[in-house]
Amino acid sequence: MFAQAKVLRFSTFFMDAPVLIAVEMSQYKTVVEELLKGRELSLEDVDRLRNYPNIQSIGAAVENLILSAFDLGYGACWLSGLLIARDELEQILGIKNPNILAACVAIGKPREINKQREKKNFDEIFKLVE
Numbered sequence: 001m002f003a004q005a006k007v008l009r010f011s012t013f014f015m016d017a018p019v020l021i022a023v024e025m026s027q028y029k030t031v032v033e034e035l036l037k038g039r040e041l042s043l044e045d046v047d048r049l050r051n052y053p054n055i056q057s058i059g060a061a062v063e064n065l066i067l068s069a070f071d072l073g074y075g076a077c078w079l080s081g082l083l084i085a086r087d088e089l090e091q092i093l094g095i096k097n098p099n100i101l102a103a104c105v106a107i108g109k110p111r112e113i114n115k116q117r118e119k120k121n122f123d124e125i126f127k128l129v130e
């Protein structure tokens, strides 16, 4: 029950935020698609081969957005929990196939600055290959 309440809060607290930014992902073609033309690969196959550059770009964009918001004195939270209602949200926002709602970012004035969680040791997350 505790887990359920936590997930519910995680997925719905954006409703209290003064601003919610919806991040829409569109498809774009690069030279790689041109090279793969005629190989009978689906969009999903090509995406897998390229290791989902669209999603990677969205990650970078959202991170930059959150850092900029913080720089300007705002608090921001990356949200993917609400995507459980993706179909309904895309309809409300007018996002049409092949575009998708990739993420949302809630923005507001922070009441307080939270203490950062303890970070892992550098050695735990970094491996030098010589």
Ligand SMILES: Cc1cc2nc3c(=O)[nH]c(=O)nc-3n(C[C@H](O)[C@H](O)[C@H](O)COP(=O)(O)O)c2cc1C
Residues within 6 Å of the ligand: 009, 010, 011, 077, 078, 079, 080, 081, 082, 117
């Ligand atoms: C991809 C991604 C999705 C997230 N989705 C949610 C979400 O749906 N709801 C939420 O409250 N926080 C969400 N967060 C924010 C995290 O819960 C957490 O606040 C954030 O990663 C910073 O915490 P940390 O510095 O301890 O990692 C998300 C973060 C990431 C990176």
